[in-house]
Amino acid sequence: MSRRLVILGSTGSIGTQALDVVARSGGELELVGLSAGSDWPLLLEQAQRFGVSRIALADRDAAARAAEAWTDGTVLAGPDGLVELVTGGDCDLVLNAIVGAAGLLATVATLGEGIDLALANKESLVVGGELVNQLAEATGAQILPVDSEHSALHQLIAGERAGTIDRLLVTASGGPFRGYTPAQLRDVTVEQALAHPTWSMGGKITIDSATLMNKGLEVIEAHHLFGTPYDQIEVVVHPQSIVHSLIQLCDGATLAHLGYPDMRVPIAYALHYPNRTEVPLPALDLPALGALTFEAPDAETFRCLALARAAGIAGGTAPCTLNAANEVAVHAFLSGRLAFLGIAEVIERTLSRLPSAAVHSFESLTEADAQARRVASEVVERLSH
Ligand code: NDP
Numbered sequence: 570m571s572r573r574l575v576i577l578g579s580t581g582s583i584g585t586q587a588l589d590v591v592a593r594s595g596g597e598l599e600l601v602g603l604s605a606g607s608d609w610p611l612l613l614e615q616a617q618r619f620g621v622s623r624i625a626l627a628d629r630d631a632a633a634r635a636a637e638a639w640t641d642g643t644v645l646a647g648p649d650g651l652v653e654l655v656t657g658g659d660c661d662l663v664l665n666a667i668v669g670a671a672g673l674l675a676t677v678a679t680l681g682e683g684i685d686l687a688l689a690n691k692e693s694l695v696v697g698g699e700l701v702n703q704l705a706e707a708t709g710a711q712i713l714p715v716d717s718e719h720s721a722l723h724q725l726i727a728g729e730r731a732g733t734i735d736r737l738l739v740t741a742s743g744g745p746f747r748g749y750t751p752a753q754l755r756d757v758t759v760e761q762a763l764a765h766p767t768w769s770m771g772g773k774i775t776i777d778s779a780t781l782m783n784k785g786l787e788v789i790e791a792h793h794l795f796g797t798p799y800d801q802i803e804v805v806v807h808p809q810s811i812v813h814s815l816i817q818l819c820d821g822a823t824l825a826h827l828g829y830p831d832m833r834v835p836i837a838y839a840l841h842y843p844n845r846t847e848v849p850l851p852a853l854d855l856p857a858l859g860a861l862t863f864e865a866p867d868a869e870t871f872r873c874l875a876l877a878r879a880a881g882i883a884g885g886t887a888p889c890t891l892n893a894a895n896e897v898a899v900h901a902f903l904s905g906r907l908a909f910l911g912i913a914e915v916i917e918r919t920l921s922r923l924p925s926a927a928v929h930s931f932e933s934l935t936e937a938d939a940q941a942r943r944v945a946s947e948v949v950e951r952l953s954h
């Protein structure tokens with residue numbers, strides 16, 4: 570029986586690779602809805618190519634233009650439209666490949682309906698991990714990680730009994746500035762930061778990889794996905810991006826998950842789970858790779874990693890504040906208003922001005938997010954003068 574799938578963020582890096590997985594599924598995955606932020610021409614082209622009759626655009630102007638140009642289907646608009654796409658369409662599985670905290674609403678809508686969620690949008694778990702998990706437990710919906718490290722961990726953990734895993738080791742490529750000193754980082758350009766050595770990804774996560782914030786967000790993501798305490802989650806830099814993560818067991822064994830860096834592998838795992846499907850990749854050729862190397866992250870130079878871990882441990886609104894400040898800072902860096910080293914500075918100052926508060930509801934997260942964006946924008950202004 571085919572699985573009815575909605576892809577949110579289908580015009581992005583993960584979204585387009587997910588469409589490739591769907592196209593190769595031999596009808597096992599049936600696309601029933603697609604969404605984007607504002608890129609309506611590409612979204613329409615995808616809908617026509619895959620015979621999808623319901624689409625949503627977060628941007629209302631873009632939705633209006635799409636509705637004018639397309640009379641064969643339904644165009645939903647705004648954040649409510651995204652929710653309607655998920656809840657009003659009889660689907661079995663949603664892939665959330667939206668970028669940023671904007672993805673939280675869709676995560677909540679999906680799990681609230683009891684629909685299984687393939688989750689690329691790690692920000693959902695960073696911002697609202699506890700509430701998101703409670704919601705999934707209440708409705709019985711599953712969260713299947715798409716992030717490559719968490720997909721690896723999901724597979725490694727599946728074979729082990731509870732209480733036998735001592736530590737999770739999350740691998741990091743180290744990004745384009747691995748080995749740089751703070752002095753060398755002072756003048757790096759947007760172009761240099763966007764040139765990731767091993768993965769091809771969307772702009773925001775590529776900058777997060779260069780600052781190591783991506784790994785910080787992933788530590789928080791792992792904590793919520795697997796219920797692992799922070800002191801049992803470690804980061805190890807592995808520049809070749811072949812080992813996607815490892816687990817250490819109580820008997821001294823360490824298990825690793827290996828493969829070429831291609832996001833279609835974890836995407837296919839999440840969309841077909843618990844089945845496996847073929848992904849067109851060459852078999853791993855270890856002699857050709859020669860050496861796999863590992864090193865400790867430089868936490869003093871790349872401060873975002875420690876900031877994220879501390880926010881995760883503090884809990885409450887701290888991870889939400891961290892994430893919002895990071896989004897503001899990365900946006901400012903990409904538009905040339907903030908230096909690379911300013912990103913960590915903005916996050917640290919925002920966190921110190923907004924002490925963590927308890928989270929009672931998703932509304933309190935929306936408020937914390939808005940407040941953090943206001944403060945972070947002020948800090949960006951001050952640093953850029
Ligand atoms: P992209 O920037 O390439 O794509 C983002 C998608 O989200 C686009 O479809 C975009 O639409 C849509 N979008 C943007 N803003 C909004 C909004 N406010 N509301 C609704 N939709 C919106 O990002 P990636 O594909 O790189 O990343 C997506 C998520 O997956 C992120 O959380 C990232 O951390 C995670 N991830 C990505 C990996 C990768 O290899 N790329 C690896 C692991 C995790 P539009 O085109 O119209 O702007």
Ligand code: MG
Nearest residue numbers: 716717718787
């Ligand atoms: Mg990852």
